[in-house]
Structure formats: C-alpha cells, structure tokens
Amino acid sequence: xxxxxxxxxxxxxxxxxxxxxxxxxxxxxxxxxxxxxxxxxxxxxxxxxxxxxxxxxxxxxxxxxxxxxxxxxxxxxxxxxxxxxxxxxxxxxxxxxxxxxxxxxxxxxxxxxxxxxxxxxxxxxxxxxxxxxxxxxxxxxxxxxxxxxxxxxxxxxxxxxxxxxxxxxxxxxxxxx
Numbered sequence: 780x781x782x783x784x785x786x787x788x789x790x791x792x793x794x795x796x797x798x799x800x801x802x803x804x805x806x807x808x809x810x811x812x813x814x815x816x817x818x819x820x821x822x823x824x825x826x827x828x829x830x831x832x833x834x835x836x837x838x839x840x841x842x843x844x845x846x847x848x849x850x851x852x853x854x855x856x857x858x859x860x861x862x863x864x865x866x867x868x869x870x871x872x873x874x875x876x877x878x879x880x881x882x883x884x885x886x887x888x889x890x891x892x893x894x895x896x897x898x899x900x901x902x903x904x905x906x907x908x909x910x911x912x913x914x915x916x917x918x919x920x921x922x923x924x925x926x927x928x929x930x931x932x933x934x935x936x937x938x939x940x941x942x943x944x945x946x947x948x949x950x951x952x953x954x955x956x
Contacts, residue, residue: 780823780857781878783816785809786846787864788828788836793946798865801951812864819874825854838911843893844918848907851899862894867954868941869894876932885929891942892920903927
C-alpha cells in the first residue's frame with residue numbers, strides 16, 4: 780500500500796494567506812497535490828493540519844516533522860509519499876522515481892528534503908519520537924532522513940523547476956509566471 784501524506788498544517792505566515800487554498804487553473808494547491816499523489820499511485824491519501832478531515836498536529840509549530848509524527852499515530856505502516864502542499868508543479872515525474880527505490884528506508888531528491896518516500900515502520904516511528912523531543916532546528920526533515928538512512932536521488936535529467944515550493948507571494952508569482 781502507498782499512502783500519500785500532504786503536509787498542510789503550517790501557518791502560511793510568510794505567504795500571508797493559506798497556501799493550500801491558492802489557485803492555479805481553478806484548482807487549489809491542495810486539490811492539485813492530492814491529484815498528484817493519486818496519479819503517482821497512492822492507494823490512500825491523508826492531510827496533516829487542522830482543516831476538515833485533516834490530522835491535527837500533536838506538536839503545533841514543529842514543522843514538517845511534527846506533521847509526519849502526528850500522522851504516524853493514526854496511519855498504518857507502509858510506503859508513504861510525504862509532500863508539502865506548496866509545490867505547484869508537483870507531479871508523477873517527481874514522485875514516481877521516489878517510489879521506484881522502495882528497497883531503501885527513504886528517498887528524496889538531492890538538495891530537496893521534500894517530497895520524500897518514507898518507509899513507515901518501527902525504525903521510522905522511533906526516529907520520529909526521538910526527533911519530537913528535540914528543540915527547534917534539531918527536529919528537521921534532514922535529521923529524520925539521516926536517522927533512517929535516506930538516499931538522495933541525483934537530479935540528473937529532472938527539471939528542478941518541478942521541485943519549486945512557494946512560501947512567499949514573490950515565490951508564488953515566480954512559480955506561476
């Protein structure tokens with residue numbers, strides 16, 4: 780089973796409005812992200828965050844790791860595709876190669892911690908529990924990836940514009956130019 784997890788629990792403070800509700804071609808980023816996960820082969824999709832149907836963060840303001848750790852308490856073990864909601868160009872070209880490396884604990888693109896394929900199992904759960912006890916930047920996606928032995932895929936042949944995320948209005952305008 781492949782589980783897609785959309786990280787949509789942030790405050791969007793730098794953007795000034797809810798990033799998940801920003802629209803491209805009439806669809807919100809949340810809708811586009813969900814579609815990207817389904818298209819990549821997810822059997823189930825969940826959303827972290829306080830929106831309707833979302834998995835509420837047990838550790839508010841703890842970033843992506845907090846969203847993943849919160850989700851692990853209600854979702855099953857297996858292959859997880861963890862994606863942020865703020866990647867307007869996310870699609871199968873980005874996600875399929877991550878899934879192709881299922882023999883590893885986790886995969887991500889070099890110099891891009893997210894999106895990530897993570898094998899959620901006892902090892903990943905223990906790493907997440909430990910990370911949630913760490914303060915500030917010590918609780919990071921990079922620290923999670925180091926703890927589980929993630930593999931960084933080379934960017935050879937991948938259009939890195941597909942990995943752009945938008946945290947500010949300027950980044951949003953640039954991504955949609």
